[in-house]
Amino acid sequence: MKTIIQDVAALFETHFNALHEVLFHAPGRVNLIGEHTDYNNGFVLPCAIDRGTYLAIKTREDNLIRVVAGNLSNAASEWPASLPVEHDKNNAWADYIRGVTEQLLKQGHTLKGMDIAVLGNVPQGAGLSSSASFSVGFATACNAINTLGLSPTEVALCCQAAENEFAGCNCGIMDQLISAAGEAGHALLINCGDYSYEPYAIPEDLAIMIIDSKVKRGLVDSEYNTRRKQCEEAALIMGVSSLRDATLSLLAESKNKMTDEVFRRAKHVITENQRTIDAAEALANKNYTLLNKLMAESHISMRDDFEVTTSQIDLLVDLVGEHLDNDGGVRMTGGGFGGCVVALVPKVKAEAISNAILKPYKEATNLDAETHICLASAGAASLNT
Structure with a gap:
């Protein structure tokens, strides 16, 4: 049986007529307890799960970012990694990562262009953070490919700001932080007031x-x-x-x-x-x-x-x-x-x-x-x- 990694690699090759260079993954999450407390600076107890978003990526010589979304009938969006970052009126899903691009550029980072194929197995619309998994996977890839030196917490904060300011949802930090910093076999007790966390098996x-x-x-x-x-x-x-x-x-x-x-x-x-x-x-x-x-x-x-x-x-x-x-x-x-x-x-x-x-x-x-x-x-x- 083909794996999702094989599927996202095949999607990349089909859409971009090339082979990918690197693969990234970010998990979805389930919150065990602590609901609607995160944006009130409170406590949450989520764990990352073995369902997530997979990204096959090849860098480009220019600063153009091109993305194809396998879960959305291969819908595609592209934009230059330069300010100002515009919304894609036909692809609202792209706001989650266009917003990350904007946040990284505002922080003074320079980003390489990338071709990206995305495929996920987090049920969409089920409340398991498919959107945070998507944005954290993209931000983690940007961080590594451009050697930005961001910690998992900084990646999460970037993605939260993107969702708040660009995608238009005033979410708290939980979804992004657990996707970025999850630990195998553990839930994380996250203090959303100072972003500290402690693992619990x-x-x-x-x-x-x-x-x-x-x-x-x-x-x-x-x-x-x-x-x-x-x-x-x-x-x-x-x-x-x-x-x-x-x-x-x-x-x-x-x-x-x-x-x-x-x-x-x-x-x-x-x-x-x-x-x-x-x-x-x-x-x-x-x-x-x-x-x-x-x-x-x-x-x-x-x-x-x-x-x-x-x-x-x-x-x-x-x-x-x-x-x-x-x-x-x-x-x-x-x-x-x-x-x-x-x-x-x-x-x-x-x-x-x-x-x-x-x-x-x-x-x-x-x-x-x-x-x-x-x-x-x-x-x-x-x-x-």
Whole structure:
């Protein structure tokens, strides 16, 4: 069976009538707990997964960047690596890497031209960060090919700025940082206030199960930016720089100064930060009963206080929960409004749980959910030995 590396190499050869020189890869991610806390300078606990974006690249003599996207019917976009960087009105996907080009040029870097073929196996629109994987893979390639000397954190910050300022989504740092800095076999407890992170091993007896609800979502066109504004409003009312610095007692004191909706948004973030720290310790101690409780509370908070789940997502969480005996956890993952559920389940139960949930979910929703058993993987890197 052909591999995705062989496929992206063949795509390059077919489209550019040449052989590629180098290969790069950047993973997608799943967030185990800590949702909508990243842009509030809080804590998140994601891991990179063994699904990602692959780039076959050949440098050019000029400064033209040409990209063909295999997952989008071989749509192509090209632009010069010089300021100002323009939007491609016909290919919105290219904004994620055109924006990276702009950020690197603004930092004073000079970039070589490149021909690039891109192919990914992160389900698009599922909330597993296909867009961050794409931009981090491109930025990692630019960093290596042009010997820019950027750290994984600096690569992530560049990609975040590109998504915020060029692609138009006010995302936090989590997706880009875990894609750039992930560690095999580990989740990273990331402090989004100072970008520091600490690895926590995923216990060997647990499987990372990701269940794609097939309810498509898109951050730029969703209510993501609205939630961010509500969080900023709550922080302003409480007189703190971000919800990271808020407490439940301070929130209670300020309740009569904000709408019920804004109050509940803040309550989610404040409680989710503590749950995330506690979940990292639960993993370290293999305290699965506590992990189960924390992930359940996280989902309820996202459903009732942050209001980003859907009926289909809630159903999947309930179906998985029926088969867990406090020996794992399950919750919605990602920005919300569709996408995926993440479950940490005993490896010995993984296949049975997957088989048990798909039929009742189909009967209730007429959607064919898809399960993925993923490994916690390393961050973006060259694939050339």
